[in-house]
Amino acid sequence: MTEKRFTGRWLFWGLFAVLVVGAIYLTVRSDPVWVDLVPASRGPMEVSITEEGKTRVKDRYLVSSPVAGYLHRVSLEVGDPVAPGQLLTEVDPMPASVLDARSRAEAEARVGAARSALNSARQKVAAAEAEAIFAARELRRLQALTDSHFISEDRLQQAEAADERAQAILRSARFDEEVMAHELSAARTRLEVSAARVTGNDDIERVAVKSPVNGAILEIVRKSEGVIQAGEAVLEVGDPGALEVVVEVLSFDAVKLTPGVRVRLTGWGGTTLEATVRRVEPVGFEDVSALGVEEQRVQVVADIVSPVDEWKMLGDGYRVDATFVLWEADDVLRIPASAIFQHEGASHVFRADEGRARLTPLVTGRSNGLYTVVKDGLGQGDLVVRHPDRQLEEGVRIRSR
Numbered sequence: 426m427t428e429k430r431f432t433g434r435w436l437f438w439g440l441f442a443v444l445v446v447g448a449i450y451l452t453v454r455s456d457p458v459w460v461d462l463v464p465a466s467r468g469p470m471e472v473s474i475t476e477e478g479k480t481r482v483k484d485r486y487l488v489s490s491p492v493a494g495y496l497h498r499v500s501l502e503v504g505d506p507v508a509p510g511q512l513l514t515e516v517d518p519m520p521a522s523v524l525d526a527r528s529r530a531e532a533e534a535r536v537g538a539a540r541s542a543l544n545s546a547r548q549k550v551a552a553a554e555a556e557a558i559f560a561a562r563e564l565r566r567l568q569a570l571t572d573s574h575f576i577s578e579d580r581l582q583q584a585e586a587a588d589e590r591a592q593a594i595l596r597s598a599r600f601d602e603e604v605m606a607h608e609l610s611a612a613r614t615r616l617e618v619s620a621a622r623v624t625g626n627d628d629i630e631r632v633a634v635k636s637p638v639n640g641a642i643l644e645i646v647r648k649s650e651g652v653i654q655a656g657e658a659v660l661e662v663g664d665p666g667a668l669e670v671v672v673e674v675l676s677f678d679a680v681k682l683t684p685g686v687r688v689r690l691t692g693w694g695g696t697t698l699e700a701t702v703r704r705v706e707p708v709g710f711e712d713v714s715a716l717g718v719e720e721q722r723v724q725v726v727a728d729i730v731s732p733v734d735e736w737k738m739l740g741d742g743y744r745v746d747a748t749f750v751l752w753e754a755d756d757v758l759r760i761p762a763s764a765i766f767q768h769e770g771a772s773h774v775f776r777a778d779e780g781r782a783r784l785t786p787l788v789t790g791r792s793n794g795l796y797t798v799v800k801d802g803l804g805q806g807d808l809v810v811r812h813p814d815r816q817l818e819e820g821v822r823i824r825s826r
Contacts (some may be wrong), residue, residue, distance in 0.1 A: 457780070459824055460777075460826070465759070465760045465803045465809060474678045478744075479671060480670055482663040482667060483668065483669050485661055487658050487661050489656050493654050495519075497516070498514070499647070499659065502642065506640070507636040507638075510636065512634075513634045513636055516634060517631055518632055532612065536612040542609075543605040543606055546598065546604075553591070553599075557595045560588040563588075564585060604637050638662060640663045640665065641662065641663070641664070642662055643663050644660060666737075670728075672724070672725045673712065673722045673723070676721040678749075679705055679722075684705070695738065696735055703728045709723045752791055758805060760803065762797045765789065768784070776803070776807055782818070782821045785802055788802055
């Protein structure tokens with residue numbers, strides 16, 4: 426009985442000691458740190474720059490009064506279509522300037538200059554037509570050889586680009602010819618008015634102001650009638666179907682953009698449009714943000730490449746959100762950028778391992794501010810702490826919220 430009583434006493438005190446040690450351990454040990462865990466996942470990712478821009482008609486033409494005189498009221502409205510040679514308004518010239526001999530001599534000289542410019546433009550049209558015909562023939566010849574695999578795909582693409590460029594140059598040359606013809610007509614009109622005043626014929630005193638191009642009225646600078654000086658703007662015309670997008674980006678971001686960069690256009694009220702950067706202006710300018718911060722910005726011009734039917738409701742001066750895609754990938758391993766921090770000069774994260782935080786180095790790639798590409802150090806599905814703080818250390822117990 427004494428031996429049994431002694432054994433029972435030791436069992437009691439042993440169990441009591443274990444409970445005391447356990448209570449002390451539970452009391453002194455630190456509580457787990459509550460954290461947000463997120464898995465490393467695979468998926469698409471892109472690095473982009475988003476800025477606000479606006480549309481602009483590519484070719485704008487300011488129609489001015491050819492002579493000083495009395496301008497008649499412009500009856501057209503903004504948006505009305507116009508055709509080359511269409512009457513926009515009329516000007517009654519000032520009689521005193523019409524009878525001046527020196528003005529008449531200057532008008533004759535302008536007619537000669539305009540005639541020479543028109544001849545030069547016609548020669549450029551002829552040269553452009555020859556180039557366009559040659560480029561089209563070369564493209565057809567290479568297309569005929571495509572099935573035989575005698576030419577490379579790059580060579581065929583170069584021929585297609587040369588054909589498109591030749592056609593564009595031809596259209597530009599023909600357009601310049603139309604402008605030169607209009608200028609010649611305006612110079613002749615002024616000379617004819619002078620001759621009419623000398624002979625006493627007042628029937629042709631009124632000078633017609635006509636549209637030089639095919640398009641629409643973009644702005645009416647002077648709608649009401651009244652005295653106007655020679656060269657003073659009357660209205661502005663252009664083709665609203667030929668739009669470009671102008672975006673003012675920070676100079677820090679502009680150095681990352683080059684011609685050909687893909688652009689997504691959103692926020693204009695329609696579907697997402699595709700565009701490409703055509704030109705990055707070489708000169709910046711200073712702008713003041715809404716918060717009063719002085720910024721250096723650069724204008725970037727982009728061409729819309731989506732079908733016209735998708736953006737036919739867009740007009741001149743419309744607001745758009747332009748996203749410049751600097752880099753994109755369809756399938757990469759990524760984690761939130763907020764989970765990465767610098768430790769001893771290298772990128773690290775806290776990885777969750779059986780309820781404890783493990784300091785894990787990793788090799789990172791591209792980052793768009795929200796997500797960062799992981800090249801090495803983590804696997805798909807590994808849980809990392811989204812927002813590590815100073816409470817976390819190697820081996821610290823963690824608990825997910």
